[in-house]
Amino acid sequence: MKALRFERKPVKYAAAAVAGRVVPGRGATVGPLSLRDVDEPALPADGWVRFRPRLAGICGSDLATIDGRSSRYFEPIVSFPFVPGHEVVGELDDGSRAVLVPVLTCATRDIDPPCRSCATGAINHCQRIAFGHLEPGLQSGFCKDTGGGWSTAMVAHSSQLVPVPDDLSDEAAVLVEPTACAVHAARMLGDATTVAVIGAGTLGLLTIAALRRYATVGTLVATAKHPEQRRLAKELGADRVVAPGELGRAVRSITGAFVLGDEQLTDGVECVVDCVGSAASIAQGLQVVEPGGEVLLVGMPGHTALDLTGLWHRESAIRGCYAYDRDDFDRALSLVAESGLDRLLSATYPLDRYTEAIEHAANAGTRGAVKIAFDLRNERRR
Amino acid sequence: MPRPGFVLDVDRSTPPILFHHGEGFRLEKLPAGRSRVLYPAEPLAALDDVDAAIRETLLHPLDSDPLPALLRPGMKLTIAFDDVSLPLPPMRRPDIRQRVIEAVLDMAAAAGVDDVHLIAALALHRRMTEDELRHAVGDRVYDAFAPQGALYNHDAEDPDNLAFLGTTDQGEEVEINKRAAESDLLIYVNINIVSMDGGHKSTATGLASYRSIKHHHNVRTMQHSTSFMDRHHSELHHSNWRMGEVIKNAGVKVFQIETTINNDTFGQSGPMSVLAKREWEWTGRDRATFVAMQAGLKRMKGSTRRKIFNGWQAPYGVTSVTAGAVDPVHERTLAHCFEQHLVEVEGQTDILTLGLPYICPYNVNSVMNPILVMCLGLGYFFNMYRGRPLVREGGVLIMTHPTPWEFHPVHHPSYIDFFEQVLADTTDPIEIEQRYEKQYAEDEWYRHLYRTSYAYHGVHPFYMWYWGAHALQHLGKVIIVGGDTRAVRRLGFKSASTLNDAFEMAEDVVGRHPTITHMKNPPILMADVT
Numbered sequence: 001m002k003a004l005r006f007e008r009k010p011v012k013y014a015a016a017a018v019a020g021r022v023v024p025g026r027g028a029t030v031g032p033l034s035l036r037d038v039d040e041p042a043l044p045a046d047g048w049v050r051f052r053p054r055l056a057g058i059c060g061s062d063l064a065t066i067d068g069r070s071s072r073y074f075e076p077i078v079s080f081p082f083v084p085g086h087e088v089v090g091e092l093d094d095g096s097r098a099v100l101v102p103v104l105t106c107a108t109r110d111i112d113p114p115c116r117s118c119a120t121g122a123i124n125h126c127q128r129i130a131f132g133h134l135e136p137g138l139q140s141g142f143c144k145d146t147g148g149g150w151s152t153a154m155v156a157h158s159s160q161l162v163p164v165p166d167d168l169s170d171e172a173a174v175l176v177e178p179t180a181c182a183v184h185a186a187r188m189l190g191d192a193t194t195v196a197v198i199g200a201g202t203l204g205l206l207t208i209a210a211l212r213r214y215a216t217v218g219t220l221v222a223t224a225k226h227p228e229q230r231r232l233a234k235e236l237g238a239d240r241v242v243a244p245g246e247l248g249r250a251v252r253s254i255t256g257a258f259v260l261g262d263e264q265l266t267d268g269v270e271c272v273v274d275c276v277g278s279a280a281s282i283a284q285g286l287q288v289v290e291p292g293g294e295v296l297l298v299g300m301p302g303h304t305a306l307d308l309t310g311l312w313h314r315e316s317a318i319r320g321c322y323a324y325d326r327d328d329f330d331r332a333l334s335l336v337a338e339s340g341l342d343r344l345l346s347a348t349y350p351l352d353r354y355t356e357a358i359e360h361a362a363n364a365g366t367r368g369a370v371k372i373a374f375d376l377r378n379e380r381r382r
Numbered sequence: 383m384p385r386p387g388f389v390l391d392v393d394r395s396t397p398p399i400l401f402h403h404g405e406g407f408r409l410e411k412l413p414a415g416r417s418r419v420l421y422p423a424e425p426l427a428a429l430d431d432v433d434a435a436i437r438e439t440l441l442h443p444l445d446s447d448p449l450p451a452l453l454r455p456g457m458k459l460t461i462a463f464d465d466v467s468l469p470l471p472p473m474r475r476p477d478i479r480q481r482v483i484e485a486v487l488d489m490a491a492a493a494g495v496d497d498v499h500l501i502a503a504l505a506l507h508r509r510m511t512e513d514e515l516r517h518a519v520g521d522r523v524y525d526a527f528a529p530q531g532a533l534y535n536h537d538a539e540d541p542d543n544l545a546f547l548g549t550t551d552q553g554e555e556v557e558i559n560k561r562a563a564e565s566d567l568l569i570y571v572n573i574n575i576v577s578m579d580g581g582h583k584s585t586a587t588g589l590a591s592y593r594s595i596k597h598h599h600n601v602r603t604m605q606h607s608t609s610f611m612d613r614h615h616s617e618l619h620h621s622n623w624r625m626g627e628v629i630k631n632a633g634v635k636v637f638q639i640e641t642t643i644n645n646d647t648f649g650q651s652g653p654m655s656v657l658a659k660r661e662w663e664w665t666g667r668d669r670a671t672f673v674a675m676q677a678g679l680k681r682m683k684g685s686t687r688r689k690i691f692n693g694w695q696a697p698y699g700v701t702s703v704t705a706g707a708v709d710p711v712h713e714r715t716l717a718h719c720f721e722q723h724l725v726e727v728e729g730q731t732d733i734l735t736l737g738l739p740y741i742c743p744y745n746v747n748s749v750m751n752p753i754l755v756m757c758l759g760l761g762y763f764f765n766m767y768r769g770r771p772l773v774r775e776g777g778v779l780i781m782t783h784p785t786p787w788e789f790h791p792v793h794h795p796s797y798i799d800f801f802e803q804v805l806a807d808t809t810d811p812i813e814i815e816q817r818y819e820k821q822y823a824e825d826e827w828y829r830h831l832y833r834t835s836y837a838y839h840g841v842h843p844f845y846m847w848y849w850g851a852h853a854l855q856h857l858g859k860v861i862i863v864g865g866d867t868r869a870v871r872r873l874g875f876k877s878a879s880t881l882n883d884a885f886e887m888a889e890d891v892v893g894r895h896p897t898i899t900h901m902k903n904p905p906i907l908m909a910d911v912t
Contacts, residue, residue: 246802253799258827 001040002379003151004354006065007032008080013068020067025362027067028355033084035351041147041155045110045133050093051100051156055174055348056149057087057373058361060203060277061300062141066358071302078142079135085149085374086141089164089173090156098161099176100149101329102139108157109134124184124323139323150351152379162329165337172342174373175206179341180324180332182206185273185298186214187328188321192270193218196251196288199275200224200233200241201364202344202371203298207273209339212237214331219254221269223247228368236339244284251288264310268293273321277301282318289316296321348375384424387725387907388660392417397661399900400672401737401881403864404750404784405687406679407657407672408737410881417898418731420772421660422907425644426722428699432478435703436485439639443706444714446637449486452567453493460565461486462536462589465504466514467743469575469643470904474695478641480520482571482703486639487523499561500533503570503588505595506832506839507744508793509535514747538591538839539829547632550624554597558629559589569637576762576906577611577719580640581712582626583619590625592823592841597621601811604851609765611908613716626708639705640715643698645722645905654694658905691740692747720768723908727772730911732896733888734773735881736763738783739904744838744846749790752869753797753805753846755783760860761849763903769911772899776858778888780881785865785873792836796828800843801872809874811851819844858891 009032016031027033043050062084064070086102105123106114109132117125130136137143140154147154164173185207189195195217197207204222211217222238223246224230233241242250248263257267270293272285277299283306285295291314298321311318324332335341346369349357354374361372390396398409399419412419429435440449453459463479466472483500490498500519502510515533516524527533536559537543545563547556562568562585570588574580587595597603598621604610606617613619629636648654653675656668664672679687702718704711740750742758750758759781764771773779789798804818819841822828828840853860860875861884870877878884888896901909 240803242802242806249799249802252827253803253821253825256826258830 001038001152002351003036003038003083003147004033004351005036005038005081005083007034016066017068020069023359024067025063025359028358031066031068033066033354035354040153041145043155044145047110047158048155049158049161051088051090051098051154051161052152053085053088053090053149053154053376054097055089055170055373055375055377056085057174057178057371058358059087059178060201063358063362064300064302067362069302074138074142077129077136077138079137079144082137082142082144083148083151083154084141085151086139087174087177087373088149088154089170089176090149090154092161097164097170097173099164099173099333100140100156101160101162101326102141102177103323104129104134104137104139104143104146105159106132107159121325121327123325150354150374152376162333168333168337169342170377171345172336175336175341175344175371176329176332178202178371179206179210179336180329181298182210183214183332183335184324184328185296185321186210189215189271189273189296191216194254194269195220196247196269196272196285197222197238197275198244198247198272198281198285199299200229201275204275205229205232205236205344205370206341207275207298208233208238209236209341210335211273213335213339221247221250221254226365226368228370229365232344232370247284247288255290263287267291271296273298275299279304279306282306286310286316286318291315293317294319344370345373346370348373350375351379384426387423388421389725389727390419390421390660392419397664399661399902400657401735401782401900402739402904403737403782405684405691405740406784407676408782408864408881412898412900413885416895417900419900419902420725420727420907420909421902422645422905423722423725425646425699425905426701428644428701429703432481432700432703433485435700436482439703439705440485440489443637444704444710445707446705449637449705450489450493452637453490453495455494455496457495457497457566458564459490459495459498459567459569460501460562461498461569461571462501462503462559462562462585463518463571464573464579464584464588465502465507466510466518466746467507468573468579469696469698470741470743470746471647471694471696472517472746473643473698475517476520477518478573478643478700478703479518479571480523482639482641483519483523486569486571498527498532500527501559501562501589502535503584504536505588505590506538506592506842506845508832508836508838511836536589537833538595539833544591547634548628550621550628552624554621554625555594556586556625556628556632557591557594558585562589563632563634567635567637569639571639572641574640574642574715574719577613577716577723577908580715581613581619581622582629582708583622584638585629585636586622586625592839594625596823596841599845599848601815601848601851604848605855607765607852609767609771609852611765612768636708637705638708638711639703640711641700642702642715642718642722644701646698647696647905649697688740688749720908723906724768724910725907727899727909727911730770730774731772731777731899732774732892733778733780733885733898734764735898735900736779736781737902738763738781744842745790745793748793749788751789751794751797751801752785752787752873753801753843755781755785755862755865756873757846757849759783759850760853761846763901764850764853766901766903766908767911768908771856772901772909772911773857775856776891778859778861778891779853779857780861780863780884780888782863782881783865785862785869787866787869793838794843795831795837796822796825796840797838797843805872805874811847811854814844814847859888861887
């Protein structure tokens, strides 16, 4: 079958890191990712089925991997070679469609009794992601045994599949997985009078939509770099959308804060949802969150150097926000349908044009796009 | 004998016309046969002996007892004076305010008055720095009063030092500086650089609070001031005059001293003098000076250029000093203003062009940000008319200015937010006023900066926008030539890289072969349009 495969090749990985720094997404041309003819993955055990991707999204974490920006933290919880792609809508042998819940939980690893987290439904906290009968992998798309969405065939455990209603298009369904991350963030946040969402890429925009649907938020201010992002952020529920460099002033104005020195605010928003995950965005989050407030990291951060004096002094908190549970996923399915989130899918590519696809995804904002995906529906080796 | 203002009909022999362009200049060829250029009058003759003229008017004021007769031991005397926004550019020392204040203080001292306060009547403008105060009142006055806390800036947000005096018959609240209101005599020393200044506006605005000022600094008032440079057809002034009546009825005794200066903005010699000359009268030396100046400015860093322009002090001559009761004094002052500024113009034009200079009332020693560009062009310059606007209704205004996306962070903090938040949302003055003014006016941080730093009041950028409301209502299109495209777009205007491009864009609105009028200002002129 045809698959994009990511191999453990340190020299190529280093080359991708250099290329990716020069042009985002360029790691795909020189790095350890390549289009191959490979055998379809074997079914690991009972309960696993063949799953044929129809659309598979390109996520920020995929881009970090391809451009050599991934943290070494992931080394013990991925296994090589793997086929990326964890935002997947596909079909089963009986022709029915499903979206993939990519988190590889105790159930998928045939671990019984399940870990404490899986037992309580917190599958994103699974404590056995490198154990059981599967090779290590926090999610499908990072595990050698499961394959991934950037191919014509992968395997999925029955617990990972959520049926897609007939009236939901593939273009909408492929947005369900990232939407579930946003829903998780919204439910974690709960209620807040003022919220700032940093970043208006896919995750930022979905988070705005999820906050409006599943949290009770008063004033929501968002940052967006590009005109299309600004438009969508407004459409999806942001009260005010500002350029990244304007956030401090916007929050000051919204909260009536005073300013110390050049940019330290005396007050801030109740919660910041950081959908970027860079050192700059986290620092900005800490700048604009109120004393005692929380910065929720939804975007995947990596190595980060930060001055945490303010965090200490203002007793603010940084909290991670990874993936989702099954409730989040079900809610995401509704949100995608109700809010017409398929509009965020900007372009699709066949696997053959993967370098273009990845460069487009890495530069989506500047090109007026949001989500880029691979379209496997017309691939010959289905 | 100075030559009066002049309207030049452009023909093929007309040389390129000098346009101000921020901290630089442009030479522009205007279409022959359908363009005209309005030139300001040459500087009127200055008073030979200013100090004698001051003394004369203080001893023989209009509709008032002589000043010495109003002064007595034990009285409370307050002298208010115009702030750093006047004149433009600042005048060479000694400033006329200093000369008048020294004369008043001499008389006060002779009368045994020892409770004297001097207040910079800055309304909602930024506070004046020590240097600026020293420049306005002179070192001797500053050193005698400031250390004792008797020379200071008005604070329109100090609830303990404001006095509510009542309301006008139209419900306008009048609240002014408490010290001024409770003084036995308030002497106001002004500089009437344009006809908008002075009269009851001096006290009713300069010493007022936001609560009071908002009654006339609003969109409705500005749209009904046609123009606000023509006091008798200006709702802005009608409102201030009503407030002046309340002030008078509340027992506040105002002794008004108004002064006018001539058009000697750039001097009669030196490199800047070429800016005041009519282009066809430029000598070879003038041309060489101009070319060298342009080349030098282009090579300089922006900060150096700004420093040079901000450092320019004009050698104005004082043309009148008039003291006494507010109304008669102001009428005489207006006559002096008009004598210097009015230029008779026959008929309106399809396109009005303006070369905007580096300075306006609110960026002295500061940055001319895009909001101030709008205010200078659509506020001050557009309103430089009596009778009818120079440009016809639905016509086009073309301005040249670099319009950088740049703000002075200390002087204009609320301008930055206004530009980023309000103008990103709407440029409609009425919507802006209804949706945003209160939030900015009552923002505690802006209030803090206005009171303790050197920031304009939080509401000030709104007033800048309202100042252009009449023009926005009147014009079909506004084009800025040579501006930062993003900033121009944020203002809601069109951007053009050359004047010819702008003319082509204007034809979409006014049709082919439109008439064009260029108002060459500064030096200041006011069109008397028939």
